[in-house]
Amino acid sequence: MAILKEIRKNLPYMKAIIDCNSFYCSCERLFRPELDDKPVVVLSNNDGCIVSRTDEAKLLGVAMAGPYFMAKPIIEKFGVSTFSSNYNLYGDLSWRVMETLRVMLGEENVEVYSVDEAFLDLKGFDNKNYFEVALHIREVVELWTGIKVSIGVAPTKVLCKVANHLAKKNKIATQCVVVLDTKATINDALQATPVNEVWGVGRQYAEKLKEMNAVYTAYDLCKKSEAWAQKNLGGVIGARLIKELNGEPANEMAKEQLTVKKMIACTRMFGQTVNNIEDIKQAVATYTSRAAEKLRRQKSAATTLSVFVLTKEPTNAGHFRHGNTISHYTVLPIATCATNELIKPALEIVDKIFVKGKRYKKAGVILSGLVPDQTIQANLFVPEKNNNKRKLMDMIDNVNFAMRNDILKFASSGTKRDWKMRVEMRSPRYTTRWNEMYVVK
DNA sequence: TCTGGGGTCCTAGGACCC
DNA sequence: TCTGGGGTCCTAGGACCC
Numbered sequence: 001m002a003i004l005k006e007i008r009k010n011l012p013y014m015k016a017i018i019d020c021n022s023f024y025c026s027c028e029r030l031f032r033p034e035l036d037d038k039p040v041v042v043l044s045n046n047d048g049c050i051v052s053r054t055d056e057a058k059l060l061g062v063a064m065a066g067p068y069f070m071a072k073p074i075i076e077k078f079g080v081s082t083f084s085s086n087y088n089l090y091g092d093l094s095w096r097v098m099e100t101l102r103v104m105l106g107e108e109n110v111e112v113y114s115v116d117e118a119f120l121d122l123k124g125f126d127n128k129n130y131f132e133v134a135l136h137i138r139e140v141v142e143l144w145t146g147i148k149v150s151i152g153v154a155p156t157k158v159l160c161k162v163a164n165h166l167a168k169k170n171k172i173a174t175q176c177v178v179v180l181d182t183k184a185t186i187n188d189a190l191q192a193t194p195v196n197e198v199w200g201v202g203r204q205y206a207e208k209l210k211e212m213n214a215v216y217t218a219y220d221l222c223k224k225s226e227a228w229a230q231k232n233l234g235g236v237i238g239a240r241l242i243k244e245l246n247g248e249p250a251n252e253m254a255k256e257q258l259t260v261k262k263m264i265a266c267t268r269m270f271g272q273t274v275n276n277i278e279d280i281k282q283a284v285a286t287y288t289s290r291a292a293e294k295l296r297r298q299k300s301a302a303t304t305l306s307v308f309v310l311t312k313e314p315t316n317a318g319h320f321r322h323g324n325t326i327s328h329y330t331v332l333p334i335a336t337c338a339t340n341e342l343i344k345p346a347l348e349i350v351d352k353i354f355v356k357g358k359r360y361k362k363a364g365v366i367l368s369g370l371v372p373d374q375t376i377q378a379n380l381f382v383p384e385k386n387n388n389k390r391k392l393m394d395m396i397d398n399v400n401f402a403m404r405n406d407i408l409k410f411a412s413s414g415t416k417r418d419w420k421m422r423v424e425m426r427s428p429r430y431t432t433r434w435n436e437m438y439v440v441k
Numbered sequence: 442t443c444t445g446g447g448g449t450c451c452t453a454g455g456a457c458c459c
Numbered sequence: 460t461c462t463g464g465g466g467t468c469c470t471a472g473g474a475c476c477c
Contacts, residue, residue, distance in 0.1 A: 044463035045464065046461095046463070048463055051459095051463070066462080068461075069462080072461090114459045115459075116459080117459075200457070202456065203457095204455085204456065205456080205457085234457080234468090235469055236469075237456085263466075264465090265465055266464090267463095267464065267465080269462090322462090362463095
């Protein structure tokens with residue numbers, strides 16, 4: 001124990017990131033156990049891209065985030081099981097995983113970061129063996145929810161991500177747990193990590209780092225000065241990144257706050273291209289209703305409403321071309337969260353930006369300039385405790401509601417909806433719809 | 442009619458994340 | 460033929476003020 005304290009003495013207390021392995025695919029497998037060691041992929045909205053793939057699919061050469069049609073030959077040749085996104089299912093299972101963590105570690109030590117990731121605060125465990133602690137967490141989550149996870153433990157969030165990457169790369173040898181709690185293990189890990197895999201370094205920066213600065217690994221990057229990063233790597237964000245790589249926390253755990261969104265958007269690709277203004281209006285009215293629901297859920301009102309459409313352009317010698325975005329915005333006379341008050345100006349914008357003869361493949365509505373909704377002041381007196389619960393529900397709703405196909409309340413949303421997206425291969429919503437519940441044979 | 446320097450507020454756009 | 464959706468943070472630059 002004395003040795004343990006000695007080697008850790010220059011490091012702050014530990015954090016962890018827990019990350020569900022191929023989350024969407026794991027959710028699908030839960031109800032199709034015969035697929036456990038088989039390749040599986042899940043597609044994005046509109047069945048456009050591959051957004052989740054299992055290790056088996058990866059080995060076959062299915063590219064992540066690649067277009068579905070390009071991977072189709074491999075998928076068909078090897079019989080890869082393919083699913084459309086089923087957000088009701090994923091949202092529910094995500095909640096179960098997060099709730100398990102909250103029960104184990106206490107609500108205040110869990111920061112939900114995305115549908116399949118959470119940061120954990122391990123402050124209370126500094127006398128324990130972190131590897132065993134993390135292994136235990138991994139086993140309990142799997143036992144209670146059926147979802148397999150990987151865990152990275154380190155003194156900063158950026159280093160946790162590095163650790164987690166290494167755990168996922170070598171699941172068997174690491175048992176999906178990597179702990180970086182000494183200078184030596186941290187240095188080794190940084191040397192083994194290509195710079196483009198560092199959290200906060202995207203494609204543009206990676207290219208710049210390699211070509212102009214001969215920075216190839218996370219280790220090379222950590223040797224750069226904060227001042228240099230401040231200048232060349234996105235300002236203060238870059239400076240924080242350097243600190244964190246060197247074991248100095250610069251991104252603290254987000255505690256408890258009810259995070260109120262500063263902007264709310266609802267945008268979708270159409271199932272097929274559209275050239276008729278009525279269809280676009282129906283779509284925009286539907287997206288506006290959905291955005292307004294999100295707005296009301298966080299008790300905000302919007303002061304600015306923008307609408308955009310994306311045109312479809314002819315492909316150029318086999319090269320994929322994004323369409324042109326045409327957008328316009330309105331500053332509302334009074335901040336509002338009322339669906340009807342938002343739909344009217346939204347449709348006026350459509351009249352303004354629609355060009356006859358063009359073909360469109362996407363539209364969207366963005367609400368910004370959000371302020372607290374004055375009409376619901378009474379809610380200020382809701383106890384904080386209930387607010388936290390609401391935050392939880394919001395997270396689930398945001399996933400759950402994404403694909404909801406319910407009856408629309410406003411006539412302008414239309415009833416035919418030729419433009420609505422494809423979900424041809426969606427699995428049943430086992431855990432959230434009674435009539436689709438899993439049947440034990 | 443001449444015009445510096447410093448401050449704030451806003452928007453657009455770029456980069457990143459899952 | 461067919462390439463997701465929803466966010467965040469930061470910076471630069473313009474408009475305006477004293």
